[in-house]
Amino acid sequence: xxxxxxxxNTVEEPLDLIRLSLDERIYVKMRNDRELxxxxxxxxxxxxxxxxxxxxxxxxxEIDEETYEEIxxxxxxxxxxxxxxxxxxxxxxxxxxxG
Amino acid sequence: xxxxxFFKSLVGKDVVVELKNDLREPLAPLRLGVNRPRVCLSxxxxxxxxxxxxxxxxxxxxxxxxxxxxxxxxxVVRYVQLPADEVDTQLLQDAARKEALQQxx
Numbered sequence: 054x055x056x057x058x059x060x061x062n063t064v065e066e067p068l069d070l071i072r073l074s075l076d077e078r079i080y081v082k083m084r085n086d087r088e089l090x091x092x093x094x095x096x097x098x099x100x101x102x103x104x105x106x107x108x109x110x111x112x113x114x115e116i117d118e119e120t121y122e123e124i125x126x127x128x129x130x131x132x133x134x135x136x137x138x139x140x141x142x143x144x145x146x147x148x149x150x151x152g
Numbered sequence: 153x154x155x156x157x158f159f160k161s162l163v164g165k166d167v168v169v170e171l172k173n174d175l176r177e178p179l180a181p182l183r184l185g186v187n188r189p190r191v192c193l194s195x196x197x198x199x200x201x202x203x204x205x206x207x208x209x210x211x212x213x214x215x216x217x218x219x220x221x222x223x224x225x226x227x228v229v230r231y232v233q234l235p236a237d238e239v240d241t242q243l244l245q246d247a248a249r250k251e252a253l254q255q256x257x
Binding site: 092137 | 154158172230233255
């Protein structure tokens with residue numbers, strides 16, 4: 054029994070919420086209209102992350118030349134294991150349930 | 153420290169590094185398919201040295217055709233695609249918990 058070891062069960066700061074999501078699927082919103090959905094395997098204080106079984110969605114807006122309407126297009130791809138650099142991360146959350 | 157050690161474990165493995173450039177073409181970023189990535193000593197920067205590289209879309213980036221080795225500043229990396237079977241997820245998760253604990257102290 055070590056007196057030095059601090060129990061890690063308490064949630065004190067926002068990063069602790071991410072710790073609760075280890076080995077769970079999460080949703081990550083990133084800069085440049087990108088989103089990731091994957092299983093969180095590792096993270097650090099910079100929000101660098103390693104995700105497994107990832108689906109990346111990139112959303113672009115095309116403007117129709119004649120009608121000038123905005124057309125939203127999204128491109129998805131799957132990556133089995135991915136390191137994500139933290140400076141691109143905007144938001145981390147449990148996976149969104151689309152109704 | 154966690155990801156520095158992790159990248160060190162990837163030395164000699166093939167990865168695909170996707171860079172942040174491409175404000176004009178967000179759907180086709182520069183992707184380097186690589187053999188033998190080597191991590192540089194700057195642990196907090198996560199700079200990467202790649203050897204024997206190939207570009208995934210050489211038509212878009214012909215100027216990289218003759219490049220075989222390169223040094224990549226860590227801050228321009230968006231993703232590193234990893235071989236799934238080379239990654240010990242259980243070890244990673246335990247290491248992440250330890251790292252989070254160390255950060256608090």
